[in-house]
Amino acid sequence: MDIWEYFQQRDREVAEQSAAWDDDLGQPYAEEQGSNGQRGRIFGRVVLSEHAFLAVNEAVEVQGSGVTRSVYAYYLVYDGVELCGEERDPTHTPPVHRHDRNHKRYPSSVISFKEALTRAWAMLAAEEELRTYDTQEPRQPEES
Amino acid sequence: MGPKKGKAMDKTYYSAESLRRALGFFEERYGMSSSDFYAAYVDYDESCMAGRGISGFHRHSWASFYRDWRRMSGEDFAATVERELHAA
Numbered sequence: 001m002d003i004w005e006y007f008q009q010r011d012r013e014v015a016e017q018s019a020a021w022d023d024d025l026g027q028p029y030a031e032e033q034g035s036n037g038q039r040g041r042i043f044g045r046v047v048l049s050e051h052a053f054l055a056v057n058e059a060v061e062v063q064g065s066g067v068t069r070s071v072y073a074y075y076l077v078y079d080g081v082e083l084c085g086e087e088r089d090p091t092h093t094p095p096v097h098r099h100d101r102n103h104k105r106y107p108s109s110v111i112s113f114k115e116a117l118t119r120a121w122a123m124l125a126a127e128e129e130l131r132t133y134d135t136q137e138p139r140q141p142e143e144s
Numbered sequence: 145m146g147p148k149k150g151k152a153m154d155k156t157y158y159s160a161e162s163l164r165r166a167l168g169f170f171e172e173r174y175g176m177s178s179s180d181f182y183a184a185y186v187d188y189d190e191s192c193m194a195g196r197g198i199s200g201f202h203r204h205s206w207a208s209f210y211r212d213w214r215r216m217s218g219e220d221f222a223a224t225v226e227r228e229l230h231a232a
Contacts (some may be wrong), residue, residue, distance in 0.1 A: 072202040
């Protein structure tokens with residue numbers, strides 16, 4: 001496997017979940033020069049709705065048939081606000097963790113991109129339902 | 145939208161030089177050097193981060209680009225040599 005096969009796989013995962021990379025940002029995939037197709041990065045936004053996207057940053061290394069994401073970040077952003085983020089960063093304790101909308105950190109488990117995208121859709125649906133509820137006029141009591 | 149299923153992707157590449165340019169965009173936006181930012185990032189200096197309005201995603205990305213730039217540009221190696229010289 002080389003890094004471009006991994007990128008192709010990632011592209012399929014995005015398409016399978018009815019999402020798309022933000023075209024305006026350009027190509028999200030890049031190979032590290034001189035790595036002979038063994039190292040690369042993904043950096044971009046997966047558009048989920050008019051208001052929301054999943055911000056993605058990954059540093060990836062291919063070794064044989066295996067792939068290691070030495071670093072990743074998946075942040076769900078709604079109207080410019082980060083609702084939550086999943087991260088792996090070796091300089092932090094613990095390296096794998098989650099952030100809430102106040103950027104408070106919690107221990108987490110390693111999460112695949114596919115799972116992060118699935119969770120983002122679920123959280124987005126809950127957020128939009130909450131916002132719809134918040135904007136509804138209070139119901140008047142019925143006359144007897 | 146990204147490349148369509150089954151379609152060959154246009155290959156793009158990054159280098160130490162392009163990462164350096166990317167770091168410059170962060171430095172310009174948040175008004176601090178990458179080395180100062182990284183020190184604050186590693187030390188969990190929340191007042192520095194939040195005070196400058198650096199989002200979680202930008203913190204993570206900036207730090208990871210900076211680490212890669214140091215590795216690819218040989219800055220880590222140069223720092224080792226410098227430390228050895230100071231220790232001698």
